[in-house]
Amino acid sequence: MLDFNQSNHRIEKAGFVRKPEKGGLTITQVASPLRRPVIVPSLDNETVDRRDRNHVAWTSVRQERWEGELVVQGEIPLWLKGTYLRNGPGLWHIEDYNFRHLFDGYATLVKLQFENGRLIAGHRQIESEAYKAARKNKKVCFREFSEVPKYENFMAYVGDIAKLFSGASLTDNANTGVVKLGDGRVVCLTETQKGSLVIDPNSLETLGRLEYSDSLGGLIHSAHPIVTDAEFLTLLPDLVNPGYLVVRMEPGTNERKVIGRVNCRNGPAPGWVHSFPVTEHYVVVPEMPLRYCAQNLLRAEPTPLYKFEWHPESKAFLHVMCKASGKIVASVEVPLFVTFHFINAYEEEDEDGRVTAIIADCCEHNADATILDQLRLQNLRSFNGKDDLLPDASRVGRFTIPLDGSPCGKLESALEPDEHGRGMDMCSINPTKLGKKYRYAYACGAQRPCHFPNTLTKLDLVKKKAKNWHEAGAVPSEPFFVARPGATEEDDGAVISLISEKNGNGYALLLDGSTFEEIARAKLPYGLPYGLHGCWVPKE
Ligand SMILES: CC(=O)/C=C/C=C(C)/C=C/C1=C(C)CCCC1(C)C
Numbered sequence: 001m002l003d004f005n006q007s008n009h010r011i012e013k014a015g016f017v018r019k020p021e022k023g024g025l026t027i028t029q030v031a032s033p034l035r036r037p038v039i040v041p042s043l044d045n046e047t048v049d050r051r052d053r054n055h056v057a058w059t060s061v062r063q064e065r066w067e068g069e070l071v072v073q074g075e076i077p078l079w080l081k082g083t084y085l086r087n088g089p090g091l092w093h094i095e096d097y098n099f100r101h102l103f104d105g106y107a108t109l110v111k112l113q114f115e116n117g118r119l120i121a122g123h124r125q126i127e128s129e130a131y132k133a134a135r136k137n138k139k140v141c142f143r144e145f146s147e148v149p150k151y152e153n154f155m156a157y158v159g160d161i162a163k164l165f166s167g168a169s170l171t172d173n174a175n176t177g178v179v180k181l182g183d184g185r186v187v188c189l190t191e192t193q194k195g196s197l198v199i200d201p202n203s204l205e206t207l208g209r210l211e212y213s214d215s216l217g218g219l220i221h222s223a224h225p226i227v228t229d230a231e232f233l234t235l236l237p238d239l240v241n242p243g244y245l246v247v248r249m250e251p252g253t254n255e256r257k258v259i260g261r262v263n264c265r266n267g268p269a270p271g272w273v274h275s276f277p278v279t280e281h282y283v284v285v286p287e288m289p290l291r292y293c294a295q296n297l298l299r300a301e302p303t304p305l306y307k308f309e310w311h312p313e314s315k316a317f318l319h320v321m322c323k324a325s326g327k328i329v330a331s332v333e334v335p336l337f338v339t340f341h342f343i344n345a346y347e348e349e350d351e352d353g354r355v356t357a358i359i360a361d362c363c364e365h366n367a368d369a370t371i372l373d374q375l376r377l378q379n380l381r382s383f384n385g386k387d388d389l390l391p392d393a394s395r396v397g398r399f400t401i402p403l404d405g406s407p408c409g410k411l412e413s414a415l416e417p418d419e420h421g422r423g424m425d426m427c428s429i430n431p432t433k434l435g436k437k438y439r440y441a442y443a444c445g446a447q448r449p450c451h452f453p454n455t456l457t458k459l460d461l462v463k464k465k466a467k468n469w470h471e472a473g474a475v476p477s478e479p480f481f482v483a484r485p486g487a488t489e490e491d492d493g494a495v496i497s498l499i500s501e502k503n504g505n506g507y508a509l510l511l512d513g514s515t516f517e518e519i520a521r522a523k524l525p526y527g528l529p530y531g532l533h534g535c536w537v538p539k540e
Pocket residue numbers: 089102103143144145170171175176190191192220223297307532
């Protein structure tokens with residue numbers, strides 16, 4: 001149990017750690033509010049040099065784990081009781097070997113534990129097989145997003161390719177997100193199915209793999225399942241017979257059951273499905289022209305689109321499946337698009353209550369797949385603060401999918417992209433609005449010049465306006481909305497983000513969900529690397 005009785009001053013002072021010494025793994029003892037020293041191996045022999053040159057957002061986390069109470073400036077609302085967990089790639093090197101891509105990093109899980117206006121923070125590396133093997137063997141041992149193991153000879157390469165088909169050589173580095181299942185289990189995820197790792201939300205310890213007990217097979221899934229207290233819905237792309245299985249898992253089970261199957265309308269392989277949206281009654285299955293590519297999976301050196309390929313000639317489609325029957329009620333061609341993240345979707349009704357269309361919103365990168373390569377670490381680390389390297393980056397793409405049998409759907413901007421600086425991604429909504437008509441979304445936006453989203457933005461999709469938060473040189477992570485218990489207004493709650501600062505520092509930030517003004521901030525002992533997605537574990 002955490003002890004909240006120590007003074008802020010003592011704990012914060014105790015929470016700071018020595019710089020790692022150059023030349024090897026140092027063991028640093030950190031006093032934590034647990035009153036027990038936590039043994040904290042620092043992670044490399046080059047961190048200090050790298051930190052001097054690069055923004056802390058793109059610098060490997062400096063040690064395996066840390067935990068301590070933070071000094072809060074401002075006031076944390078007393079209703080905010082629970083733990084915000086945020087996952088993301090946070091360690092981008094092994095020994096002297098530096099990884100290429102943001103998505104290659106070994107997962108760093110961060111927690112912010114709110115109780116009685118106080119805040120305990122911590123972070124810890126996820127103990128995936130991939131991470132443990134890399135630490136032990138001092139090299140990449142599994143196939144990551146862009147990194148592959150270096151083969152000693154041709155036979156070793158052939159052996160690894162054979163293991164690719166069984167999934168044995170794929171990573172389980174669960175660095176994309178973290179979700180709380182209806183049964184209370186908290187699971188870190190990535191795009192490989194084997195990278196579904198159960199963690200303890202208090203200690204951040206990796207407890208083991210979530211082994212799916214069904215025999216659906218396949219090696220990959222959507223990195224963003226739809227998770228509610230009642231179900232876990234996800235998509236399993238089928239690379240052999242291009243299509244997707246839509247599957248559902250009930251709380252308390254590890255068995256996914258098939259709701260239905262969508263066959264691709266076109267192309268040599270299914271489109272990448274990092275995420276997908278649902279409405280109250282339907283699942284929307286996107287078929288992007290950015291498609292998985294079997295040849296690219298086998299390559300030792302990555303292409304600019306990594307494991308994917310851009311197929312404009314194969315066009316883009318959205319399929320709508322009825323959740324109850326598994327029947328496809330619409331399959332429409334839409335303009336070419338590129339998205340990582342769907343924001344939400346809902347059903348549009350006529351005066352008689354008949355569903356006439358589905359509206360689905362996403363962070364749309366103007367049909368430009370080069371965003372994947374812009375997330376290479378070399379690009380992220382090379383920003384000079386002047387050149388605008390994200391021209392016309394992304395917008396809220398709003399799809400309208402007619403349900404009257406029309407062959408085509410529409411794609412428009414839900415609001416003028418200038419409202420959020422012509423860049424936006426990493427979004428959250430009030431979870432009670434999942435699948436329903438909604439008004440507000442929170443996301444990262446852009447203040448020019450920039451090369452990466454550098455603001456927090458509250459999007460009002462009814463008034464078509466945005467309110468932006470920005471601090472010079474700061475890289476904020478996905479703003480995560482937590483509703484106030486008992487709230488009746490959609491934006492009544494708090495928005496949590498972790499900020500990495502230019503000077504190497506970092507802090508947890510709390511904004512009011514309605515006014516989007518700062519309520520509180522709390523400095524971390526050191527800045528943390530950029531993270532991806534989070535979840536909220538309320539205190540029982
Ligand atoms: C961090 C993030 O958002 C995405 C991570 C994606 C990963 C690790 C994808 C890995 C893959 C392989 C290792 C082989 C199969 C294809 C694919 C799912 C892209």
